Amino acid sequence: xxxxxxxTYALIIYTTIPPSGMSxxxxxxxxxxxxxxxxxxxxxxxxxxxxxxxxxLFTLPLSPRDLSLSIFFAQFIAFGTTVLFMFVYLAEAFTxxxxxxxxxxxxxxxxxxxxxxxxxxxxxxxxxxVALALWTLLSFxxxxxxxxxxxxxxxxxxxxxxxxxxxxxxxxxxxxxxxIELDMMKSLVRTTAQDIxxxxxxxGKSPLGAIYSMNLxxxxxxxxMNMAGTSRYVSRRVKTRxxxxxxxxxxxxxxxxxxxxxxxxxxxxMPHGDVANVILAVGLSFIGFFFSQSAITNxxxxxxxxxxxxxxxxxxxxxxxxxxxxxxxxxxxxxxxALQVFGxxxxxxxxxxxxxxxxxxxxxxxxxxxxxAPIQVKxxxxxxxxQFNLRQMAVAxxxxxxxxxxxxxxLYAPFAAAAGLALCLVSALLTLSRGFWGRVxxxxxxxxxx
Amino acid sequence: MxxxxxxxxxGIELAHVSKSYxxxxxxxxLSFEIPVGGRFALLGPNGAGKSTTLKLLIGSLRPEIGSIxxxxxxxxxxxxxxxxxxxxxxxxxxxxxxxxxxxxxxAALRGVADIKGRTDYLLDELELRQYEKSNVGRLSRxxxxxxxxxxxxxxxxxxxxxxxxxxxxxxxxxxxxxxxxDRLEGTHLVSTHIMSIANRLTDSVVMIxxxxxxxxxxxEELRKKGSPDEPIEKVVARMMTGAx
Numbered sequence: 001x002x003x004x005x006x007x008t009y010a011l012i013i014y015t016t017i018p019p020s021g022m023s024x025x026x027x028x029x030x031x032x033x034x035x036x037x038x039x040x041x042x043x044x045x046x047x048x049x050x051x052x053x054x055x056x057l058f059t060l061p062l063s064p065r066d067l068s069l070s071i072f073f074a075q076f077i078a079f080g081t082t083v084l085f086m087f088v089y090l091a092e093a094f095t096x097x098x099x100x101x102x103x104x105x106x107x108x109x110x111x112x113x114x115x116x117x118x119x120x121x122x123x124x125x126x127x128x129x130v131a132l133a134l135w136t137l138l139s140f141x142x143x144x145x146x147x148x149x150x151x152x153x154x155x156x157x158x159x160x161x162x163x164x165x166x167x168x169x170x171x172x173x174x175x176x177x178x179x180i181e182l183d184m185m186k187s188l189v190r191t192t193a194q195d196i197x198x199x200x201x202x203x204g205k206s207p208l209g210a211i212y213s214m215n216l217x218x219x220x221x222x223x224x225m226n227m228a229g230t231s232r233y234v235s236r237r238v239k240t241r242x243x244x245x246x247x248x249x250x251x252x253x254x255x256x257x258x259x260x261x262x263x264x265x266x267x268x269x270m271p272h273g274d275v276a277n278v279i280l281a282v283g284l285s286f287i288g289f290f291f292s293q294s295a296i297t298n299x300x301x302x303x304x305x306x307x308x309x310x311x312x313x314x315x316x317x318x319x320x321x322x323x324x325x326x327x328x329x330x331x332x333x334x335x336x337x338a339l340q341v342f343g344x345x346x347x348x349x350x351x352x353x354x355x356x357x358x359x360x361x362x363x364x365x366x367x368x369x370x371x372x373a374p375i376q377v378k379x380x381x382x383x384x385x386x387q388f389n390l391r392q393m394a395v396a397x398x399x400x401x402x403x404x405x406x407x408x409x410x411l412y413a414p415f416a417a418a419a420g421l422a423l424c425l426v427s428a429l430l431t432l433s434r435g436f437w438g439r440v441x442x443x444x445x446x447x448x449x450x
Numbered sequence: 451m452x453x454x455x456x457x458x459x460x461g462i463e464l465a466h467v468s469k470s471y472x473x474x475x476x477x478x479x480l481s482f483e484i485p486v487g488g489r490f491a492l493l494g495p496n497g498a499g500k501s502t503t504l505k506l507l508i509g510s511l512r513p514e515i516g517s518i519x520x521x522x523x524x525x526x527x528x529x530x531x532x533x534x535x536x537x538x539x540x541x542x543x544x545x546x547x548x549x550x551x552x553x554x555x556x557a558a559l560r561g562v563a564d565i566k567g568r569t570d571y572l573l574d575e576l577e578l579r580q581y582e583k584s585n586v587g588r589l590s591r592x593x594x595x596x597x598x599x600x601x602x603x604x605x606x607x608x609x610x611x612x613x614x615x616x617x618x619x620x621x622x623x624x625x626x627x628x629x630x631x632d633r634l635e636g637t638h639l640v641s642t643h644i645m646s647i648a649n650r651l652t653d654s655v656v657m658i659x660x661x662x663x664x665x666x667x668x669x670e671e672l673r674k675k676g677s678p679d680e681p682i683e684k685v686v687a688r689m690m691t692g693a694x
Contacts, residue, residue: 195548195583202554203566210558220546237546298546302538303601306508306531307559378542438512445510446471450538 027139031148032279033086034106035136038147041113042120043129068177072111080107098159102150105159105166109147112166112173119176140257198239207308208316215320219243219327220294244327251331254280258339277336277346281353281406284332288325288358289399292365295321297377301441301449310441311434318363318431325362329354349413353406356420361402363427369395370440376449456529458522461486461609461637462507467516469502469661476502477513477661484637484656486521491648491655491669492641495690499661500641501539504611507639508536520609521637532561535607539614539641541598543586549573549597550582553604560605572600575630577623591618599627608636615640616647645683659690 058067083103117125132147139148139158147165150158200217202210218237258276295317304313333354339347372391409416430436462484469477477499484490494500505511506518509525520530543552553569562568573579576596581589586597595618603610615631616624628650631638640651648655648669655672657664665672669682676685 196551196585199548199551199583202551202558205558205565207559207561210555214547214555218546298544300542300544301510302508302536302541303543303556304559305510306534306536307556308531309526309528377545441510442512445505450540450542 027148027152028276028279030087030151031136031139031146034148034151035133037083037106037110038113038136039129039133041110042117042125042132044117065177072115072173072177075114076107076111079110080104083107083110096155098155099150102159102162105162106147109162109166109169112169115173115176116169211313211316212320212323215317215324216240219291219324220298240324240327244331247328248331251335254332255335255338258335258344259342277344277350277410278407280332280336281350281358281410282403284329284354285358285361285399285402285406287328288362289365289396289402291321291325291328292362293369293374293395295366296370296374296444299376299444299449301444305441310437311432314437314440315431318366321366322359322363325359329358346410349410349416352413352416352420353409356424357402357405357409357416360420360423360425360427361398361405363431364423365398367427367430367436367440368398371436371443374444374447376444378450456522458519459486460484460519461488461521462639463517463519464503464506465517467506467513467518469499469506469511469513475661477506477658480516480658480661480663482656482663482666484639486637487635488654489638489652490640491652492639492658493643493645493648493655493686493690494658494664495643497660498658498690500643500658501613502661503658504536504538504613504639504641507611508534532605533608535602535605535610537598537602537610537612537615539617541595541602541613543594543597543601545587546585548583548585549578549589552586552597553600556601557604562605568604572604576600576626592620592623595619596623596627603634606634610634610636610638611641612638612651613641614644614647615642615651645686649682657686657689665689 053071080103083106087103120128136146136148139146139152139154142152142154143149144154144157145161146158147162148158150162152158200213202213205213217240219240220237254276299317304317307313333351336344336347336351336354340351372394374395405416405419409419460483462482464483465481467477467480468475480499480503492500492503502511506513507520507525509530512526518525521533523529523533525534543549544555547555550569550573553572554565557565557568573582576599578593578596578600581593586594589597595615599615602612610631612631616627619627631651638652639656640648642648642651652669654666654668656666672685673682675689676682
């Protein structure tokens with residue numbers, strides 16, 4: 001699926017961006033990817049091991065350090081492949097062999113951050129993750145000493161910075177690996193669960209009121225992480241008001257960025273405006289996708305569907321999820337409406353994407369995931385590769401279409417409007433279909449949903 | 451006589467039910483009834499179709515052939531859903547909610563009138579009070595099972611379907627749960643492959659094997675099928691394997 005998305009993305013870049021604009025695209029793309037990976041590696045990192053490793057490999061009489069190093073090396077290969085994959089499409093814009101050194105350094109840094117991450121307290125980790133991402137994004141402002149600067153026209157300063165960061169993180173990682181006990185390593189792959197500080201109350205709520213209350217007060221994001229051949233589902237509960245705040249801050253930042261490109265760039269054929277809006281639409285589409293995956297994977301049929309008829313329950317569950325999604329999207333919709341007023345020609349297409357395509361696709365992604373055998377999140381344990389099959393891998397297929405629609409839709413607003421209306425219509429019909437949800441329940445049950 | 455408003459004599463009725471997964475038959479022409487108020491164990495070896503039977507009874511699966519009634523209603527009806535409490539094997543509550551949130555949420559979904567009172571009662575009864583704010587993902591397997599039992603009975607169901615209810619529970623907790631279930635009124639069907647659990651929780655048995663009905667009767671009748679000093683498990687094993 002990732003291959004399909006990246007090939008689509010590469011084709012679009014090659015066909016829509018003139019050669020003269022390629023280095024600019026590389027800059028935006030590389031810095032964005034690096035910022036995201038640095039933040040994710042530190043925020044959610046951990047030593048990735050399979051359940052079979054924990055059950056069998058770790059119990060063998062092998063040196064803990066040898067085991068740790070072998071796992072580190074496996075993760076480095078996995079990250080290295082990912083980095084290679086992410087950048088290979090822009091090989092044309094690689095003007096110096098030093099950029100290849102940068103890629104190796106990036107893979108080492110991502111891997112090392114993953115090892116260090118669990119040893120740092122959660123709050124510090126989050127702050128450091130955000131700081132790393134913001135530091136990297138400073139390369140957009142032509143700051144020469146960030147991990148992304150080498151790809152933004154500051155080859156030597158950026159490379160030197162990246163190598164220093166790599167040296168620091170790898171040193172810490174190797175020192176940590178030497179100290180990590182196997183028990184600790186086992187615990188690294190588990191979520192640290194704490195008491196819920198401000199729990200929701202459902203006292204006095206009607207059945208439907210409870211569904212809306214649960215889904216509008218908190219949001220759950222889920223995604224499958226697959227590193228070094230090890231898959232695990234990660235799902236997190238976040239207060240909706242915090243998500244709304246984060247979304248608003250991001251939208252304002254995007255607004256400032258778009259305005260910084262200047263009205264001249266907005267109305268001519270320079271790639272800045274196009275790319276920024278496409279990246280926004282694609283990025284929000286992915287958020288919608290991740291959000292859609294938690295709708296069913298965290299469901300408990302033995303509780304919800306023994307309480308209410310499936311069609312009733314799912315209709316209101318999905319409606320509440322759509323409202324939650326719109327909370328994330330609303331600030332960006334307002335910003336795009338404002339950009340349209342300021343003369344950004346792609347803002348209208350992006351607005352159609354946000355208001356119609358992404359919510360419509362979101363519902364279809366839930367229905368699709370439910371219909372083609374999703375995996376239920378039962379715990380934080382690693383999942384064995386044998387637990388996946390091709391159909392389950394196909395859950396992400398609609399994202400390829402959504403990315404394609406996002407790219408075309410941002411450039412041609414009428415296309416986005418038409419595609420969005422069609423998606424919303426199909427979504428509404430499916431949501432209201434008793435027969436569809438009856439079949440879904442059978443499929444979920446037969447696929448082991450409890 | 452039934453005390454049900456619709457005059458149903460049976461809490462659970464299956465008539466000639468067949469269900470398969472693809473080409474693999476799970477149940478074949480399965481029929482049995484459990485009278486209102488009956489306490490029955492559903493016994494069978496691994497793969498006999500016990501869990502499938504329970505999933506059919508709650509309406510998560512539908513039979514290809516045959517009919518099912520809960521207190522006279524189809525399993526997918528609102529009346530049936532309101533009456534049934536279900537505990538699956540390895541039950542998992544909502545793991546991103548706290549213990550109290552789980553109980554209150556399901557009580558609200560079930561339309562329980564006194565959500566707070568019922569939640570507090572179950573938290574105390576199953577000794578979960580100290581974990582009420584805990585994220586369910588943090589609970590031990592035993593405490594998760596206690597919460598799951600509480601969720602299955604939060605609405606005081608008239609028909610209770612339990613799949614291996616004592617799994618993961620320590621012995622004192624098992625005794626507490628057995629005592630609590632004993633006090634609950636209604637029709638109970640307990641799926642298990644452990645005879646001692648069937649003996650503690652029920653007084654009658656429906657035995658199935660390879661998806662087919664094998665035998666039905668009281669535990670006392672089952673005991674009498676063996677010699678006086680023969681363990682009841684041996685009798686059951688003999689019946690399930692068809693050995694003489």
